[in-house]
Amino acid sequence: MTTGLFGYASAGKTTLFRALTGSVEEPEGFLAASEATGVFRDERLPALAAKTRASKTKFLRFTLSDRKGFPRTEGFPPGYFDSLIATDCVLCIVDNFSAGADPAGDIPSLMMECIFTDLERVETILASHREQQAATEERGAALEEAAALLRDEKPVSSLPSDQRNRLSDIRLVTAQPLLFFCNGSRRQVPSGVASLAGDARHPDAGRFYDFLLNASARTVFFTVKGDTAQAWSIESGTTAREAAGKIHSDIARGFIRAAALPYEEFMRAGSFQKARSAGTIRFLGPEELIPGASVVEFFFSR
Numbered sequence: 001m002t003t004g005l006f007g008y009a010s011a012g013k014t015t016l017f018r019a020l021t022g023s024v025e026e027p028e029g030f031l032a033a034s035e036a037t038g039v040f041r042d043e044r045l046p047a048l049a050a051k052t053r054a055s056k057t058k059f060l061r062f063t064l065s066d067r068k069g070f071p072r073t074e075g076f077p078p079g080y081f082d083s084l085i086a087t088d089c090v091l092c093i094v095d096n097f098s099a100g101a102d103p104a105g106d107i108p109s110l111m112m113e114c115i116f117t118d119l120e121r122v123e124t125i126l127a128s129h130r131e132q133q134a135a136t137e138e139r140g141a142a143l144e145e146a147a148a149l150l151r152d153e154k155p156v157s158s159l160p161s162d163q164r165n166r167l168s169d170i171r172l173v174t175a176q177p178l179l180f181f182c183n184g185s186r187r188q189v190p191s192g193v194a195s196l197a198g199d200a201r202h203p204d205a206g207r208f209y210d211f212l213l214n215a216s217a218r219t220v221f222f223t224v225k226g227d228t229a230q231a232w233s234i235e236s237g238t239t240a241r242e243a244a245g246k247i248h249s250d251i252a253r254g255f256i257r258a259a260a261l262p263y264e265e266f267m268r269a270g271s272f273q274k275a276r277s278a279g280t281i282r283f284l285g286p287e288e289l290i291p292g293a294s295v296v297e298f299f300f301s302r
Contacts, residue, residue, distance in 0.1 A: 001233055002063040003212060004033070004087035007110065009069035012183035012200035013093040017066040019203055025066075033065045033083040040209035042231055044263060048222055048295065049229035051267055058230040060220065062209060072109060081117045081173055089177040089216045090114065093200070097184025104190050107180055111193075112153065118172045119150035125170065142166040150174070177216040181208075219292030222263065223247070234290060241286035244298050254300035258284040266295040 007013045018024060023036035040060040049057050067083060070076055084090055092110045096103045126143045142163040146156050155174030156164065164175055180195040189195055194215040198204060213220065217236045221243065222229065234243050240260075245252030259272060259281050269275035272295075282291075290296065 001089075001212070001216075001218065002035075002065060002087045004065045004067070004084040004090050005093055006067070006084060006090055006114075007069050007093035008072045008095070008106065010098070011069060011093045011095040011106075012097070013069055014066055016093060016181065016183070016200035016203060017064055019201060020205060020208065021064055030068055030077055031079050031082070033067045035063055035065045038062045038064055038205070038209070040231070041205065042209075042220070043206070044293075045222065045229055045231050047267065048224065048263070051270060052224045052229060054224055054227050054229040056228040058228060060209070060231045060233050062212065072106070076113060081114070084114075084173050085171040087176065089179060089212065090173060091212070092178065092180045094180055094182045094189075094195075095184070096182040096186050096189065096197070097199075098186070101184065101186045103182055103187050107190055107193055107195075110180075111155070111178060114173045114178060115150050115153055115155060118156060118174050119147065121170065121172065122147045122150060139166050146172070179212070179215050219290075221260075221290055221292070222295045223297065224295070236292065238290055239287050240284040240290055240298075243290045243296070244300065247298070250302070251298050251300045254302060255286050256299045256301060257286075258290070258299065259297045260284055260291055260294045261296075262291065263293045263295055272297055 005013050020038040021036035025034040045057050094103050094106045095101045156172050182189050182197045183200040196211040218233050219236050221232055240258040241252050241255045244255050261275050261281055275281045
């Protein structure tokens with residue numbers, strides 16, 4: 001999962017990036033982005049490893065990308081948002097620590113920066129579609145709906161999923177989850193947005209990654225294979241076969257079924273074998289959904 005950090009200058013964006021990843025890199029130039037990896041040391045994983053006598057743990061890893069910030073009075077240069085389009089979610093960093101902090105003004109302002117960028121892109125594509133009539137009627141209708149939403153200062157993520165899917169190749173900034181990290185606690189933060197308050201210098205990494213997962217509609221499941229206990233991240237609503245493919249394409253291809261048990265129940269049972277004897281395991285077919293925070297075992301033909 002890649003999270004793009006975005007915000008005005010001096011809000012603490014690069015400070016948060018460095019605190020979470022340990023990287024000391026700075027973006028080169030106005031449009032370049034620096035990438036580094038942060039690790040979600042989920043305390044459930046070592047406990048699972050101890051219970052199953054697994055000697056290794058593989059924690060979730062998140063890619064964070066940082067880019068140069070610009071003063072609110074200057075705006076952002078053309079091409080600035082290109083690197084944000086390729087991320088899975090956008091995290092806006094908001095100054096809430098300085099004497100001039102104004103989260104009530106900065107949050108809608110940053111959102112509008114993203115919305116206006118998408119509106120310009122959608123209207124350009126829509127104009128071309130009207131001239132050439134190259135797209136299907138459904139795609140044209142989806143473009144019109146997206147443009148209407150953006151003109152109404154609402155993100156593309158507000159569209160129904162079927163319409164968003166018709167626009168997936170366009171890669172719009174506001175089609176992704178748009179989240180906010182308020183750096184500090186000097187002022188009251190507006191309600192109605194997905195936000196997390198904290199200190200960019202010393203962030204609570206567990207709380208931070210939990211926020212990213214929950215606010216971007218993702219969930220975690222665990223596997224134990226051989227001597228390794230591992231955590232995996234998937235979108236909510238992922239089927240058992242799709243989740244198997246996250247691990248290896250061969251498992252998805254030869255998928256037979258999956259055994260799933262909520263984490264807490266697994267820890268009480270101690271193993272799938274004991275849970276099977278107690279009749280508490282749930283077996284999933286290929287199109288059934290993986291329940292969040294479960295320990296999962298996949299069965300497949302080679």
